[in-house]
Amino acid sequence: MKSSLPLRAAVLVICVLTLAGLTQGQGTAADYERARTLRKKFEGAVTNVAGRVTWIERTNRFWYRRSNRGENEFLQFDVDTMAKTRLFDHERLATSLSTAAGESYKALDLPFSTFTFVNNGGSLQFTIGEALWRCDLNSYACTRVERRPGAFQGAGGRPPDPWRNSPDGSLEAYVKNFNVFVRSKDKKDDFALSFDGSENNYYDLNTIVWSPDGKMIAAYRVRPGYHRKIQYIQSSPTDQLQPKYSTVEYAKPGDTLDIEQPVLFTLNNRQQIVVDNSLFPNAYEISNPVWRKDSRAFTFEYNQRGHQVFRVVEVNAATGKARSLITEESKTFFCYSGKRYRFDVNDGREIVWMSERDGWNHLYLIDPETGVVKNQITKGNWVVRGVEKVDEQKRQIWFRASGMYPGKDPYFTYYYRINFDGTGLAPLTEADGNQHRRVFI
Numbered sequence: 479m480k481s482s483l484p485l486r487a488a489v490l491v492i493c494v495l496t497l498a499g500l501t502q503g504q505g506t507a508a509d510y511e512r513a514r515t516l517r518k519k520f521e522g523a524v525t526n527v528a529g530r531v532t533w534i535e536r537t538n539r540f541w542y543r544r545s546n547r548g549e550n551e552f553l554q555f556d557v558d559t560m561a562k563t564r565l566f567d568h569e570r571l572a573t574s575l576s577t578a579a580g581e582s583y584k585a586l587d588l589p590f591s592t593f594t595f596v597n598n599g600g601s602l603q604f605t606i607g608e609a610l611w612r613c614d615l616n617s618y619a620c621t622r623v624e625r626r627p628g629a630f631q632g633a634g635g636r637p638p639d640p641w642r643n644s645p646d647g648s649l650e651a652y653v654k655n656f657n658v659f660v661r662s663k664d665k666k667d668d669f670a671l672s673f674d675g676s677e678n679n680y681y682d683l684n685t686i687v688w689s690p691d692g693k694m695i696a697a698y699r700v701r702p703g704y705h706r707k708i709q710y711i712q713s714s715p716t717d718q719l720q721p722k723y724s725t726v727e728y729a730k731p732g733d734t735l736d737i738e739q740p741v742l743f744t745l746n747n748r749q750q751i752v753v754d755n756s757l758f759p760n761a762y763e764i765s766n767p768v769w770r771k772d773s774r775a776f777t778f779e780y781n782q783r784g785h786q787v788f789r790v791v792e793v794n795a796a797t798g799k800a801r802s803l804i805t806e807e808s809k810t811f812f813c814y815s816g817k818r819y820r821f822d823v824n825d826g827r828e829i830v831w832m833s834e835r836d837g838w839n840h841l842y843l844i845d846p847e848t849g850v851v852k853n854q855i856t857k858g859n860w861v862v863r864g865v866e867k868v869d870e871q872k873r874q875i876w877f878r879a880s881g882m883y884p885g886k887d888p889y890f891t892y893y894y895r896i897n898f899d900g901t902g903l904a905p906l907t908e909a910d911g912n913q914h915r916r917v918f919i
Contacts, residue, residue: 524545524546525547526545526546528542528544529542529545529591531555531866532592534554535595538557539557540555541553541555543591550588550591551564552566566615567618568588569585570618571585571588571613571620572584572585573618574613574619574620575588575589575620577620578611578620578621579606579611579622589606590604590605590606596612597614599615600614600615601614601615610622611623645688645690645691645692646692648663649662649663649692650662650663651671651686651688651697653675653680653681653683653686654670655675656676656680656681657671658671658681658697658743659671660745671695671743671745672699672741672750674699674750675699678702679700679701681697681698681699681741682700682738684766685697685700685738685767687767687769687776688769689773689776690771690772690773693744693745694742694745694795696742696776696793697743697767698741698764700736700737700738701737701739702736703735703736703737704729704733706727706728706729707725707727707728708725708726708727709723709725710723710725710726712724735761735783738761738764739752739753740764740793741753742776742793742798751798752798753793753799753800754800755800757780757802758780760782761780761781762782762784762785763781764780764781764791765778765779767793775794776792776795777790777791777792777803778790778793781814785812785814786807786809786810786811786812787806787807787812788805788806788812788818789803789804789805790802790803790804790820790831792826803829803844803846804820804844804846805849806833806835808834813834817832818832819832819864819865821865823868823870824870826846827846828846828898829843829846830844830865830875831844832862832865836854838858839861839862840857840858840861840862841856841862841865841896842855843898843899853898853899855896855898855899855900856877858882860879860880860882861879861880861881862877862878863891865877865878866878873897873899874895874896875896876893877893877894878891878892879892879894880892892906893905893906894906
């Protein structure tokens with residue numbers, strides 16, 4: 479029998495060389511530090527780069543953050559006057575915030591990149607690390623805002639209400655024993671609207687929506703599917719020595735999903751209408767009901783399991799009958815996560831809709847009475863990236879798009895304005911030979 483020593487030695491040498499290569503490939507602490515600061519280094523080299531615009535509510539103005547060789551300022555643009563100004567006094571805010579936080583902040587290097595308006599636009603609210611701050615735009619006094627532990631904020635910053643109040647505030651809709659009940663505010667009058675709810679087929683409180691005239695209620699009855707739990711172990715949490723165990727719901731192909739059944743209730747005769755689901759079978763998800771302003775109907779969006787069929791469904795309030803306003807069908811899939819956009823014009827008499835039905839992501843004006851396209855708003859071998867604003871009075875759309883300029887980077891985004899009928903396309907940014915773009919604002 480021959481000795482295996484030479485073979486073992488060769489294997490040992492290969493292992494040592496492999497480990498050495500792996501060690502070298504991992505890099506040093508200096509390599510990681512250099513990579514971490516790379517973004518900061520190049521940010522200081524770019525000039526006059528405007529960030530994404532954000533419209534200021536109930537105004538014709540928007541704000542954006544502009545970067546110029548490592549310095550950043552917040553600007554606002556007035557569409558009516560075409561005037562560009564600073565959004566606030568950067569020097570005063572930096573001085574006040576530095577005093578309040580015990581840090582040293584510069585006017586053109588404020589410690590936040592975005593914020594929200596609060597107090598009817600009179601204050602800015604933003605986060606620095608884990609802290610929430612608010613600065614008054616009149617006195618420029620900055621204060622730290624205390625957050626309630628575990629507090630949940632619903633839409634508009636309001637805490638969620640466990641009762642669903644009628645528009646005039648006289649009645650409350652709620653769920654009891656898996657059914658929908660209504661009672662007066664003084665709790666003297668209490669009656670049931672449904673009797674078919676059960677533990678395995680219950681009414682979901684979070685889907686109850688009153689009609690604007692207060693005469694009807696839409697809600698979903700839910701038959702729960704299989705809620706599969708995926709297990710996670712965080713081996714090295716930052717706040718403790720011991721590992722952490724957690725789970726998250728994640729359905730796998732073939733798992734039974736929740737079945738949400740829309741139901742319409744009329745209060746005057748306490749009638750219950752279960753909406754026929756032939757237009758939305760085998761749902762992956764349907765959105766919560768949204769009433770028309772005149773209470774004639776409510777709508778929801780249906781995403782079929784497999785993501786090859788997507789519909790906007792309207793339910794007539796008088797009859798409870800459902801009809802499809804828009805249907806998207808694809809042999810591949812409908813991209814509902816990043817490219818879906820819908821704007822109901824004049825309480826749903828027209829719909830601005832985003833679609834890839836011609837092979838490019840564009841905007842269409844839909845007639846919901848017939849479901850046909852009135853006209854394609856944008857068209858061409860380029861893509862719409864998103865809609866910033868729809869002006870119903872002027873019948874204009876402000877949107878972002880890419881790929882319109884031949885020879886330019888097709889992923890670079892420009893801003894445009896266009897009329898509902900597809901005319902009047904006007905760029906709000908221009909190509910520039912020395913830089914990637916010159917922003918007109």
